[in-house]
Amino acid sequence: MILFDTVTKLYASQTHPAxxxxxxxxxxxEFVFLVGPSGSGKSTFLRLVLREERPTSGNVWVLGKDLxxxxxxxxxTLRREIGTVFQDFRLLPNKSVFENVxxxxxVIGKPKxxxxxxxxxxxxxxxxxxKEHRRPDELSGGEQQRVAIARAFVxxxxxxxxxxPTGNLDPGTSVGIMxxxxxxxxxxxxxxxxxxxxxxxxxxxxxxxxLENGHVVRDQSRGVYGYVR
Amino acid sequence: xxxxxxxxxVGNGLRRNxxxxxxxxxxxxxxxxxxxxxxxxxxxxxxxxxxxxxKVEVSIFLCAKGSDTPSCAGGAVTAxxxxxxxxxxxxxRPLVQDIYYESQAEAFVRFQEQFSSSPIADxxxxxxxxxxxxxxxxxxxxxxxxxxxxxxxxxxxQVNDQRQVLDKFFQLLGGLQAIALIIAVVMLVVTxxxxxxxxxxxxxxxxxxxxxxxxxxxxxxxxxxxxxLEAAVSAGIGAILAVGGLVLAKSVIIDQVLAxxxxxxxxxxxxxxxxxAPILILVGIGLSGIAAFLTLRKYLRV
Ligand SMILES: Nc1ncnc2c1ncn2[C@@H]1O[C@H](COP(=O)(O)OP(=O)(O)OP(=O)(O)O)[C@@H](O)[C@H]1O
Ligand SMILES: [Mg+2]
Numbered sequence: 001m002i003l004f005d006t007v008t009k010l011y012a013s014q015t016h017p018a019x020x021x022x023x024x025x026x027x028x029x030e031f032v033f034l035v036g037p038s039g040s041g042k043s044t045f046l047r048l049v050l051r052e053e054r055p056t057s058g059n060v061w062v063l064g065k066d067l068x069x070x071x072x073x074x075x076x077t078l079r080r081e082i083g084t085v086f087q088d089f090r091l092l093p094n095k096s097v098f099e100n101v102x103x104x105x106x107v108i109g110k111p112k113x114x115x116x117x118x119x120x121x122x123x124x125x126x127x128x129x130x131k132e133h134r135r136p137d138e139l140s141g142g143e144q145q146r147v148a149i150a151r152a153f154v155x156x157x158x159x160x161x162x163x164x165p166t167g168n169l170d171p172g173t174s175v176g177i178m179x180x181x182x183x184x185x186x187x188x189x190x191x192x193x194x195x196x197x198x199x200x201x202x203x204x205x206x207x208x209x210x211l212e213n214g215h216v217v218r219d220q221s222r223g224v225y226g227y228v229r
Numbered sequence: 230x231x232x233x234x235x236x237x238x239v240g241n242g243l244r245r246n247x248x249x250x251x252x253x254x255x256x257x258x259x260x261x262x263x264x265x266x267x268x269x270x271x272x273x274x275x276x277x278x279x280x281x282x283x284k285v286e287v288s289i290f291l292c293a294k295g296s297d298t299p300s301c302a303g304g305a306v307t308a309x310x311x312x313x314x315x316x317x318x319x320x321x322r323p324l325v326q327d328i329y330y331e332s333q334a335e336a337f338v339r340f341q342e343q344f345s346s347s348p349i350a351d352x353x354x355x356x357x358x359x360x361x362x363x364x365x366x367x368x369x370x371x372x373x374x375x376x377x378x379x380x381x382x383x384x385x386x387q388v389n390d391q392r393q394v395l396d397k398f399f400q401l402l403g404g405l406q407a408i409a410l411i412i413a414v415v416m417l418v419v420t421x422x423x424x425x426x427x428x429x430x431x432x433x434x435x436x437x438x439x440x441x442x443x444x445x446x447x448x449x450x451x452x453x454x455x456x457x458l459e460a461a462v463s464a465g466i467g468a469i470l471a472v473g474g475l476v477l478a479k480s481v482i483i484d485q486v487l488a489x490x491x492x493x494x495x496x497x498x499x500x501x502x503x504x505x506a507p508i509l510i511l512v513g514i515g516l517s518g519i520a521a522f523l524t525l526r527k528y529l530r531v
Pocket of ligand 2: 042043044163
């Protein structure tokens with residue numbers, strides 16, 4: 001699914017690399033937590049997977065493709081197989097719940113009939129049935145994140161990338177989101193999420209990769225968040 | 230589905246950015262109108278050249294009684310000199326196409342006609358007007374051959390080429406055309422810069438949408454197409470306005486104002502307008518499309 005081979009990423013404006021010689025593999029169907037202090041390189045890791053950034057050295061493989069050899073016009077095809085969720089939801093404020101989710105299919109040219117069929121299905125998966133016509137500002141934070149997850153999942157991607165999806169939510173709401181991500185994972189989707197939420201990591205008992213200063217300092221298959229410093 | 234989605238995006242984009250859209254339409258219309266005018270003036274010059282070069286003659290004025298050029302020192306032209314000149318003109322065929330002799334009496338009649346409403350007509354005496362040969366050349370640009378053969382010869386007062394007078398006039402028109410063209414080019418550059426800036430603002434104001442589109446794997450074409458179409462649509466509207474202006478210029482300024490008052494010459498026909506219209510539309514849409522494409526490539530990277 002994801003293979004990092006001695007990957008180093010040095011941003012042009014920085015002197016210290018955001019990731020340094022990172023090598024790791026994530027298999028199909030896994031659920032992986034990416035933890036570590038602020039600035040340790042979690043978002044950088046996820047951006048490399050999405051090919052929003054290119055590594056300074058080393059190779060990144062995603063879904064069997066060597067991203068360094070992937071030509072620009074094939075990037076959209078790659079991204080259609082990866083769903084993405086962010087801390088700030090990134091919804092379109094002037095579109096309804098239904099339209100926000102449908103947007104992801106419209107812009108990749110899916111037919112209207114298909115959109116009418118699959119959008120309600122996915123809204124049911126995320127537990128938003130009956131709220132199709134609300135605007136994002138008429139929803140709670142947790143509900144907004146569910147819309148974002150529905151949008152990421154509506155095209156049934158092989159992998160879901162989530163950068164601190166519960167970062168803006170209170171603990172109770174976060175648990176609901178985690179249950180949803182867990183459910184999506186059990187439907188066969190590989191999930192990689194970065195988080196600062198120790199409680200969640202400790203409860204879920206899934207693989208934990210800890211980054212510090214751009215290095216992998218821990219990779220545990222049924223890990224916990226780590227030591228409180 | 231695709232078309233419908235793109236069309237609604239384009240419509241939204243144009244409305245959301247109405248002031249910029251209007252600015253683009255107006256600059257495109259103004260710059261293309263100027264461009265069209267300069268093309269029309271050129272077509273007019275060509276039409277007039279065709280019309281006049283066909284009619285111009287070289288006039289060889291012979292010495293009359295009071296002529297005071299050195300070649301007329303011997304008084305009025307003699308019959309022998311006149312016959313010799315005519316023979317020499319005949320020998321210049323086929324460059325010389327037609328030769329027409331105008332006697333003093335004929336010159337007097339023509340003079341009377343030309344100045345019929347003016348008191349000069351009565352004050353001129355027939356013997357003061359020169360007789361002349363009117364020569365039509367097969368190739369009007371070969372005037373020098375005739376001039377060098379005849380000017381300064383005894384019995385010839387002067388050799389006149391009407392084409393030289395016309396050329397001055399055409400030069401003036403050419404200058405006007407060049408000025409219109411320069412202003413048009415400057416305006417087109419302004420248009421390109423304005424389109425580029427409009428696209429930058431549009432890309433910025435819709436960065437939320439475009440960033441989501443990129444994330445969910447929309448192709449570059451799909452992301453950029455609404456912007457490109459917006460640029461093309463506003464440029465197209467501007468170009469159509471410019472074509473409208475050109476049609477108005479032809480039907481009002483040329484056909485109703487100029488043509489009735491200058492009946493001695495011909496003016497550009499509708500075929501010139503029909504030829505220029507597609508050029509304006511292509512240049513307008515092409516330039517703004519290219520400007521938009523280059524700008525978007527920078528601001529809507531994958
Ligand atoms: N676009 C960028 N240009 C330059 N430097 C960057 C850029 N993005 C991140 N960095 C730097 O790279 C390092 C890693 O950043 P990254 O965003 O990957 O950290 P993170 O682990 O996601 O942090 P957080 O938990 O706060 O989100 C930081 O030092 C950051 O300043
Ligand atoms: Mg981050």
